[in-house]
Amino acid sequence: MIAYMVRRILLALLTIWMITILSFIIIQLPPGDFVDTYANTMSAGGTGITQAEKDALREQYGINQPMYVQYLKWMGLIMQGNFGMAIEWGRPVLDVIGDRLMLTIVISLAAIVFTWALALPIGIYSAVKRYSFLDYLFTFVGFIGLAIPGFMLALIVMYVGFSYFGSNIGGLFSADYAEAPWSMEKVWDLIQHLPVPAIVLGVSGTAQMIRIMRSNLLDELRKPYVMTARARGLAESRVIMKYPVRVALNPFISTIGYLLPYVVSGSIIVSMVLSLPTVGPLLLKSLVAQDMFLAGTIVLLLGVLTVIGTLISDLLLMWVDPRIRLGRQ
Amino acid sequence: MTKDNHPLLSVRNLKTYFFQDEGTVKAVDGASFDVFPGKTLGIVGESGCGKSVTAQSILRIVDAPGKIVEGTITLTRANGNQVELTQLQPDSQEMRDIRGAEIGLVFQEPMTSFSPVHTVGDQITEAIQLHMNVTKLEARKRGIEALRSVGIPKPERRIDEYAFELSGGLRQRAMIAVALSCSPRLLIADEPTTALDVTTQAQILDLLRTLQQQNQMAIMLITHNLGVVAEMCDDVVVMYLGRVVEQGTVDDIFHSSKHPYTKALLSSIPSIEMESRVKLPTITGSIPHPYARPAGCPFYPRCERFMEGVCDKQEPTLLAVSDKQKVSCFLYQK
């Protein structure tokens, strides 16, 4: 068990390290050094920047030194919680990101909860009542769900909402609460706005999860332990829920590691369409404006959070699956 | 306890078919036999002859698309009532009361017969709590006792372990403990020793015999191993392609077998008196495909004493040739 945990944590650290490199590459990609870009934007905005300030920035980020020194300096600053300045806003990156990162997590988690809440019972039903009418129906709907990318579904939902209900169903807050400080009422407002994005984001994942749950459970239903459980005199529903479903749930739990990057990815683009105040629109804006510190930081934070989420799900799996916990693969 | 000559379980003309798109597989096609209290009935045959489906039919746990289409399975319950199992719904309360409590089942594969994510104790106390009106604590105590009675060392620790933590022999013992935890009157053992090594096999068979003597339990032993049959059984049923081709006492079968198939099976066992370096006789041909069952006697294409115009035209019926022995072959039907 310890070995498994150590392995997972090391892998997570390795992944985070890779993500920092990728983010650094993204920051470095555009031509010219960012201090010039920064200075230009600043002077265009009327707030000039002195040569001394420029030099200080160059020194801080090691601009004239080899790449790896720049990388290390940047990493050092990040470790201290200094993610640099968002050029367009003239404010620290973390300030600009603000609540958006948290809202991205909230939406992604809501989508995953929706996915599970729907995929689990449908997957179980489809496996137990294989080749029934509803099984075919779910399979068919699932195929279509899988074929519609989240942003297209968002477009369709927006169009339908706007032309048939005359309201813009995008956004995460009512106008009253958008700028308001956090309060219980604002949280409640958020919860009321969550279903639409969660469903839009969760549909294609749900279709996949149903397929996975169905085939996992079909495999398990054939195993002898199901028959011995029946032979012990358990009621059929209890046999199924207690044994094969429980066993099929383990690989299902591990799918969260695969679902999470997928949903976070989707949330970026769906947020654009549904105008959700997540990091998605901010990322796009910063990329278009070549505000690379902001963009790189967003990619970095999203990646790290996804890795942590995946790690938690792996540890959760270890906790529920004795085969992993007791070191037998 | 019922009288000795009164069967505990009586199967008559059982037919269990599997309906598939490609055709119907007649897994069990008219099997009849009796199981007596305190006795062991061996069911012998090659793989695919319907042995296991017969066991599943008795417990009413045949998986779809399998279905019992004909026949009766009569069980004499502990209170003396006779129940017709084919008339019960598979998931009915009465059927569930019988399963586990009155008929126990042991499978060939002890590894996959246990859930990989539940402890052995979970699965054993579950059965006890279900069939006996006891508290959780009491069920656990009985579970430990059941494990101890099948010779598992340190049962109070083993009860909290998972099946994959036990060795093959211990696992099968634990499986038997689960099956016997509610003192069933009939134990169906489906190839209980096939997956085990020879030493463990002998131990498990010994264990079954001891437990049988203690509880006066009937055993229905399904196997393809004639050695096991000779060692364990009182009566034997030989099956071929879902039919009973011969049945009788263990002495009848081993010393005066009648059916050519039984004879062929017996002659393919190596014997210590045999001349060395001589090829063992085998049964020629292979089991016909279940969709392409031959007309007439199912064994005729492989039979040495095939009579043209008889065996391939009509179906033989199971007829008595002596007091206790019956055979289904035209050689003995006048």
Add this chain to the structure above:
Amino acid sequence: MSEKTLPQDSVKTTVAEEKIAVATQWQLMWWRFRKHKLAMIGVVVLILFYLVVACVDFLAYADPNESDAQRGLIAPQTIEWFDNGEFKPYVHPLKGTRDPKTFKRVYVPDMDTKLPIVFFGPGFSYKFLGLIETDRHLFSVEGADAYKTLFLFGTDVQGRDIWSRLIYGTQTSLTIGLVSVALSLLLGVTLGGMSGYYGGVFDTFIQRIIEILRSIPTIPLWMGLTAALPNDWNVTQVYFAITIIISLIGWTELARVVRGRFLSLRQDDFVMAAELLGCSKARIIFRHMVPSFVSHIIAATTLAIPAMIISETSLSFLGLGLRPPAISWGVLLQDAQNVQALAISPWLLIPVLPVIVAVLAFNFTGDGLRDAADPYG
């Protein structure tokens, strides 16, 4: 239980046992694939799609980039199929005026004039399949220029014909999927194959890379990479840059499949036999191992294409993928970003349909191929 698995295993041996015994692997696969109805439909749809790709100029009747503010946001035209009970499709010409109250352009059909639609009529000149000079198009209008009078799917804000743009977009989007998947395949087969064949440290290394790549959200990464493409690159350069970026991240699943096959084949008796006979490594890989899993690779590749198409569409939709004047499904959908615009002109959503149909067709075909890939299983 043996009693139940046995009949299913041997089903294939009874149904024309003789025929099957002598059939090649590919024949067996085809027979099995044919039974999969959805997959057969998928194949037909894909063939149609790639016919469109091959014959864009024939199917389009207007220059996809020719704009005219006088023709902005025309709704899809109603085609009258019958003229006096005779099959003779025609349209009414549209007259654009400005609504005096709302100042919006409105189009009124001139009910008195009939413009008959001609099949295989003349239009702009092009080279059919890049070879034959011709001016024939699937649709044209008798006595008028088709691009000025025919609006099957309406027009966008700039007055460009959506039908023609969709045809050209189909060409781009479907080929970008193929090119990316080809690159992914190259990476996946090389890295996955080496990983599976050599095992050891190399395998561990590749496996870690795959795990890492799979645990990073792809869209932000893609966005970051594509945003860095120089602004002055031309359409072709951007096209190839995008395919490379998509395939750099998309190869992992293919590598996983190939590695898995290699690992299981390495244990197989026939590979062992070849090794014992003293075959060289290259011969074992290419003569013995590869042919036995080509079918699996084809299936996995087919299933990977939809993800590539969706990736391109998503990126272009965000304005980070292909850029105008390039046309792809994603570029077309950019026009549909605004809800207000959508509410007024819902036909801008039409490009959603081919995306869904193409992805479905690839998925169905891939599923069928995957089931058929193991003809002996």
